[in-house]
Amino acid sequence: MLNNYLSSHNIIEKSLISLKDFKNLKELSTFMLNDAYYHELLSATEFLDNPNTQQFNDLEMMYLFVHNKKDMNEKKNRMTNTKQEYIRDLLIIYKQLLDNQLLFNIELTYVDKHLTPSLFQSLKHGNLRKYQEWLLTAPLGKGAKPYAVATLSRKMIILKSFLAYLYRSEYIQVPLHEKMLSSNVREDDIPNRDLGSNEVIQLLDYFKDHPIIHCFIAILTTTGLRIKELCNSRICDITYQDGDYWLNVMGKGRKQREVLLHPNIIEGIRVFRLRRRADFVLDSTDDSPIFTTANGNPYSYKYLSNYLTKHINKANITFIRMRRTPITPHFLRHAYAIISAENGATLESISPSLGHSNYRTTARYLEKRLSRKNSASHSWKNSKIIKNL
Template identity: 30%
Template sequence: MKVKLNELMFNKFDSGRFLEKNMKEMFYLLLNEEGYPSIYRKFSQNEDEDGNYDYRHLSNFEMIYVYIHMRGKNRKEKSKKEYIRELLQFLKVIKQYEVEDIRQLSRRNVEGYQLHIEKMYDKSSTITKKLNIVKSFLKWCYQEKYTKKDLSRGFYSVRVNKTEVVERDISVEQMKQTIQYYENNPKVKSIIMLLATSGLRLAEIITPSWSDLYYDSKRKKHYLKTITKRDKVRHALIKDYVLEELLEYRSRIGLDVELNPKDDSPFYPNRHGKRYSLSSLSTTLSKQLADAGLKTVQGERVTPHFLRHFFARTAYANGAPLDHISDTLDHSDPRITKQNYLYRELKKEHDVSEFVDLEI
């Protein structure tokens, strides 16, 4: 849906009535970045001696709009959509407190919103993610002097329940059996091996072109230049035996297999030689992993993302430094690697039970 900005003006909306009847229209209006220059002119006309802009005349919706499309943030469309959904939900919920404007909110209202979200969702990780979006928005509103109170203080930490974390342990033997299952299918075999031996995300495999694969003569190895989730450049090592499978697949569907810096065909194409969509490849590969009988050590089903965890755990077990694993996986903080990928390995490693022995 395409909503023109001149058809709906932010400052004419009543947050309660409009949201009830026009949530979809508002969503697409907020997603449309064409109106940023006009709104920018609106709040940047007045500037104080400290360089602060005057946001006082902006509506709550305009503030959300500015926050979503803020210069310098470069948020991806997927992130923008997620932020818009959560912030619209926030405005809808606070209507229950008879609040028409976030500038009328109290800290107690914000605490009430957190209780509302905690009742709606079970997983602490989901609750934390949703609350953090609203918290960061309210924090920004206070920093820009749109609100007089730092309403973000109304949020309190959500205790993460480690029992909610899905066990993602996959043994090397299980992985090898899965690869063997697709011995005569280079298309599936190559993608499984690519994920398991590089730690790449699916998006980082389907985005590059064949021209992004190159040979490093000094290291005598092949590398794939790709863009990570955080818009960083990664040069991922592509092992020779993995590349052989990919070359066989490309050959079967009629694509060139010679390295060519001008070949803009997909690095990992679909059977038509076109670029995969992320959802399509994720769904297809999940089914293929299930067909091969691949499960976690605990017997749970496996998704493509689990192969990224397999990569991290296997690298750590074979002596790779934790900070190097974190850098390779493009984590913004090594704590993500420790808490989400290597939590159980580190807990076992730090267990001092081996220092206490009563064997007679």
């Protein structure tokens, strides 16, 4: 393994991070998320001063790419959850390419220094194009359907960034990233995630006797929190100032913001924790999670997202039955933006409250609802034609 090599400080003579060393991709992902080897590897090989990347294999290059530091300020480098997503997506792509190499006409090239061939050094533009075309129809998404447009776009952005890194590092000699097919998300590709006051009230009323789900729906709607931000929130993140409760949140890109917790939301949290047999006392030194499972463990954001999605879409409510796509917790974030606008909040105040870097992202949350609201067809409601149909 990698640490055995580091103790010798010799040039790598065999594959140190290899698929055969791990039972499954989950185990490999866990190993690659540990950045301890990154610092030792840089020190042992003087990677920064003499970037001879030919001594590494594909998985080691993934490892170096994911943990690559660009700034002295640690807050400006990739966060752990971002690294986790990069590792997961890159390993899935790597396995897809390996499993279907005949379909993509990939001829693997063996490198003398390694016991395993290099997939990325074997890739040509034609192989990558065949892979991208295959992704459009392969049943890899939810319900054995193709990937959603946004999912496909995210994966291709990560792959393109990685291939550019390999080229800059002279690990590959062909700039594969330059000819990748575009996978940008168009406005028309964005699913309708609109929820307004009426829909949220129906959801809250439906789950009024389920304090756990009711609390989650209430807090996500009234704060605009991402599900991951909710799961990462701790008791010490709540402060009380000038008669209001505030939750300090670490969002995307390590951007901090405060969200207002209304008094009835605080009461909902209290009821939630009571059901979990836990006290709710504000304490600046208590770094335990606010929301825990019945076993007292912090929620995994993916588990909680799936849990809420499952129960919300089983609700016997007309607007849910009529929807073409299932409602996820992210819809409640859209609801926060829409309801804020309905109550007079401006785009300039909604955007930072959601932790958005630019107003354009927030505007997308509001476009479809405002388009319907401003439709000229509303002027027909009292027309003679409608009344005499």
